[in-house]
Amino acid sequence: MKKVFRLMLSSLLLFAMVTALSANGQQEPADSGPVVIEWWALSGGGGAQDPASEFKKQAVADYEASHPGVKINLTILENEAFKQKIQVAVQAGDPPDIFHSWGGGVMVEYARQGMLRDVTDFVNSTLSKKIGLGALGVYGYEGTYYGSPYDMGGVVFWYNKDIFDEVGVAVPKTWAELIETSKKIKAAGYVPIAMGAGDRWPAHFWWVYLAMRIGGIDAFNAAYGGNGSFKDETFVKAGELLLDLAAINPFQTGFLGASYDDQARLMGDGKAAMELMGQWAPSVETNNSASGEGVTNLGMFTFPAVKGGKGDLKDVMGGGNGYIFGKNAPDEALDFLNFYLSVDRQKELVDIEGAIPVVKGADAALSGNTAELAKAVGQAGYYQLYYDQFLPPAVGEVVKDAVAALLAGGATPEEAAAMIDDSWQMEK
């Protein structure tokens, strides 16, 4: 009997332990301890000495020094790793207090699930005084704000001027010229266009931009608003034109399996002449180059015109980088973001991440390519957030899939457009 008693006692203990453990997980933090803020940010791709990471660590140290009651846990993640990890955290109902976001459809989906904190009052009272409403709008939906951008730029062509000079080609103004230019660069032994289609999003930029140049804002609004569809002529033609370019093999061998880092490395090492990429491209090229120097003579030009296209040449596709707040974010998290978005730090970010600052007064730090890019963004009459972030996540995935399939020869332009439209009709 004694043995049985012992056994019962030990299983009781085990049970108590298990319940205690699970109860522990739900315990509220004690009032006396410091306020802890979880901050998930992206790395700049610079490895152990990544300047973008060091910069954020410094900001955390500065804030903690002046706010003794606050502790900030900074987690730095690589782009793709972040996208995966944040989903796990959000689906588990435990989003970090401040985390990276590109705004748009993915953010709206998180908000619908009740995972974000509504910071409309904070945005109206504090942030709107120093950041323009256009930029803030990317982090809002139907009048409710969930965060703030720290960088708002556009996707443009970045090109190696030395290669262009050597080959003797000028900046292409039309799609046909781009194809001709690529042919000449290829004949000279360089990769005309670096492409990381394995990550899919760098490839989807091409298709979206073509659609913008062909059909303009009207085509997108028709498809998005229900008066048209993604099967419309504009979107089919975007695929056809992209295939016209792909037909001359302008990309590096194996581009279908290449990552964005591979793309940046080819540019940074001076092996490729052009890439279509956002404002961060120069700094990522530098960080991925073997020399650590990047392209010394880098230029930019905006997406070329398409013959007969209705889109305005000033229209820009792009997006921002910013932060949104998890549902349990304390007020201190809001205060910290406001602190982080100081004019001085915004100016520094221009060099560190190639950012186009959003805080008024920080654009003084822009020069050369970034100033030109900021000007292009400022002049855009129609500013389109990247489809993969703007559209609901399921549709965004299909857009990227469709463009990759198109380039791989696995789908015709009509099929690619139909894939996207099917998914859009199901989700909208």
Place this chain on the structure above:
Amino acid sequence: MISKRKAGATQNLIMFVLFIAPALILFSVFVVAPVFQGAFYSLFNWKGAGPLNRENFAGIENFTRLFADKYFKTALWNNMKVIIFSLIFQLPAAFIFALLIGRGKTRGSVLFRSLYFFPYILTEIIAGVIWKFIYNPQFGLMTQLASFFADTKREIALLADPSTAFNAIFVVLFWKYIGFHMILYIAGLQNVPTELEDAAVIDGANRLQVIRNVIIPSMKGVISISIFLSVTGAFNVFDVVWAMGQGGPVHSTETLVTYLYNFGYKRFAFGYGSAVAIVIFLLCLAFNFLYQKYIVGEEN
């Protein structure tokens, strides 16, 4: 006497319940309950949050969509390929290695054993990243070798071509897991009595006959376990594939689990994802059941 025995039986029953209870509770909470939960979710068009109600009830629509999806078929076929290739190439190769270096008679057999076993110790992700470098079309080992032999720069992009990508990944799986099966066979080989082999040799059997009629039959238990682990492992291949291309290009290297991740998780389609999970679960269960019944059961 009788009452004493009866008391003993009761005490045994109490013991039985007490001993089994913790495991049973844990198993139910962490294995059985989630299976039913997943089965329930799979009937809804659910995005991972919000209520499950009549509005988003989808019935078996998730399953019909699943079986109509061409990428799901690719994924299923890729899993089958892993199973078939493993059974045809990997396990026999592991067996041959085990015969060659299993008994410590050959010089350097310990060294070879460590070498072949080494990839198994590596984390799947690390193995995937290493091989991604080897396959890199611009500077990878494959390109270097091809350029060396062709005398001009030849860029080999196995992972970028939907028709070769999965086979390239299978090479990694082959390399990664062959050591594990080899060690299993070596352990089994050491239990085969040498007297039996000697007797067969005296009876005039040649080496092949000894292997076929003495060694393999004596190792039946180990072989069936190895096949079992290989097949169930093949159903769950994820890490290596993920590290090498996340199921791409164009979903050509998708396996059931990467498909689940790409089409369930990434798209916030948790009802659909649950349907995929249920299919994987049923496949494993069916295989397990048949295997236990016809292969393992036969031996006992």
